[in-house]
Amino acid sequence: xxxxxxxxxxxxxxxxxxxxxxxxxxxxxxxxxxxxxxxxxxxxxxxxxxxxxxxxxxxxxxxxxxxxxxxxxxxxxxxxxxxxxxxxxxxxxxxxxxxxxxxxxxxxxxxxxxxxxxxxxxxxxxxxxxxxxxxxxxxxxxxxxxxxxxxxxxxxxxxxxxxxxxxxxxxxxxxxxxxxxxxxxxxxxxx
Amino acid sequence: xxxxxxxxxxxxxxxxxxxxxxxxxxxxxxxxxxxxxxxxxxxxxxxxxxxxxxxxxxxxxxxxxxxxxxxxxxxxxxxxxxxxxxxxxxxxxxxxxxxxxxxxxxxxxxxxxxxxxxxxxxxxxxxxxxxxxxxxxxxxxxxxxxxxxxxxxxxxxxxxxxxxxxxxxxxxxxxxxxxxxxxxxx
Numbered sequence: 007x008x009x010x011x012x013x014x015x016x017x018x019x020x021x022x023x024x025x026x027x028x029x030x031x032x033x034x035x036x037x038x039x040x041x042x043x044x045x046x047x048x049x050x051x052x053x054x055x056x057x058x059x060x061x062x063x064x065x066x067x068x069x070x071x072x073x074x075x076x077x078x079x080x081x082x083x084x085x086x087x088x089x090x091x092x093x094x095x096x097x098x099x100x101x102x103x104x105x106x107x108x109x110x111x112x113x114x115x116x117x118x119x120x121x122x123x124x125x126x127x128x129x130x131x132x133x134x135x136x137x138x139x140x141x142x143x144x145x146x147x148x149x150x151x152x153x154x155x156x157x158x159x160x161x162x163x164x165x166x167x168x169x170x171x172x173x174x175x176x177x178x179x180x181x182x183x184x185x186x187x188x189x190x191x192x193x194x195x196x197x
Numbered sequence: 198x199x200x201x202x203x204x205x206x207x208x209x210x211x212x213x214x215x216x217x218x219x220x221x222x223x224x225x226x227x228x229x230x231x232x233x234x235x236x237x238x239x240x241x242x243x244x245x246x247x248x249x250x251x252x253x254x255x256x257x258x259x260x261x262x263x264x265x266x267x268x269x270x271x272x273x274x275x276x277x278x279x280x281x282x283x284x285x286x287x288x289x290x291x292x293x294x295x296x297x298x299x300x301x302x303x304x305x306x307x308x309x310x311x312x313x314x315x316x317x318x319x320x321x322x323x324x325x326x327x328x329x330x331x332x333x334x335x336x337x338x339x340x341x342x343x344x345x346x347x348x349x350x351x352x353x354x355x356x357x358x359x360x361x362x363x364x365x366x367x368x369x370x371x372x373x374x375x376x377x378x379x380x381x382x383x
Contacts, residue, residue, distance in 0.1 A: 012287075012337075019340060019341070020338055020339060020340040021338070021339040021340075022336050022337070022338060022347075023287075023336060023337040023338070023339060024336045024337075025287040025337060027334050028257060028285075029211065029257055029258075029289065029330065029331045029334070031207075031210050032206050032207050032208070032210040032211045032257070032331055033204065033205075033206060033207075033331060033332060034205040034206065034207050036205060037205055038205045044206075044208070044232070044233045044234060044324060045233075045320045045321050045324050047232045047233065047234075048228070048229045048230075048232025048233050048320040048323075048324065049232070049320045050232065051228045051229065051231060051232035052225065052228055052229060052232070052320065054228075055224070055225070055228050062221045065221075066221070088266075091264075092218075092264060092266075095264050095295050096219050096221075096222070096295075098295050098316070099222070099294075099295035099316035099317065099318075100219070100221060100222060100225075100316070100317070101317075102316075102317030103225060103316075103317050103318055104221075107317075110317075117295075185298065185300065188299075
């Protein structure tokens with residue numbers, strides 16, 4: 007099997023191609039030595055980096071605040087909406103890794119709001135404010151003993167209000183309603 | 198570690214390209230990959246720069262975010278999966294994303310991604326995806342509407358629906374895992 011001509015089997019409506027596996031070079035015939043755990047090594051490396059995480063989270067919260075300010079200054083345009091969504095989406099994906107899992111819920115609710123509202127200009131700005139302020143407040147107050155409880159209550163309430171709004175504005179879009187009201191995939195269904 | 202993770206991968210023999218518009222996430226990915234033992238880790242900060250870096254560095258494995266400016270990870274994957282159009286349309290693509298809705302996962306698979314890794318990222322999750330693309334490669338399927346890794350990971354003996362692929366006895370050709378090949382050689 008040459009590099010340029012992978013093995014190909016042709017069927018009526020499809021081909022099955024078995025390309026040369028260039029990654030084979032990386033499989034070692036020597037098994038992992040006892041105690042040699044690459045995952046543990048990587049986790050330790052991440053731990054060494056973790057002193058930076060609070061600062062990174064602060065930067066992401068400022069970015070979200072700035073994106074909110076642009077929405078209020080210019081109104082919802084594709085650019086301002088995308089910037090706000092990306093800022094919230096990044097926080098949703100990073101907060102857990104940075105050690106602030108309590109922030110995820112409010113950021114996720116904001117993502118849902120922006121993603122599923124058919125017309126962003128109809129989203130009450132007060133609801134945007136509540137989400138952004140919640141993300142920032144949860145981060146700011148993270149050292150409080152009741153922080154996790156507060157974050158949970160706040161995120162749950164934001165999600166309820168968001169879903170109520172989304173169900174109303176999508177009442178004539180059954181496919182979107184199904185998406186909004188359906189359960190998310192479990193992690194083992196995704197991989 | 199799980200059974201799949203028992204395979205020993207020489208990470209220093211793999212070249213990675215990490216594409217993410219978020220500098221913090223690129224740093225996290227680089228840290229994890231170096232922790233696994235990788236030496237060659239290249240970065241790009243959006244889909245366009247990622248495509249350019251892909252053609253320049255010819256990486257073995259691409260790890261890309263979904264949501265990015267210019268064009269996103271999904272569009273990037275579709276551009277890479279163009280037979281004859283670029284350096285290596287068969288390259289392994291691991292899609293890293295905060296999206297977890299079913300329609301998103303389906304769209305990513307239909308674009309030709311090799312593995313899907315949902316955020317929050319973990320060292321274990323990333324390691325297992327990499328081991329999988331190295332040790333359990335899938336054949337590629339080319340139809341009028343799709344070019345990418347075989348989306349049927351498992352043969353379901355109880356499947357009773359319509360056979361959507363036409364043309365013969367063997368629709369799926371299972372590739373011998375590299376680990377087995379290495380063992381048989383050794």
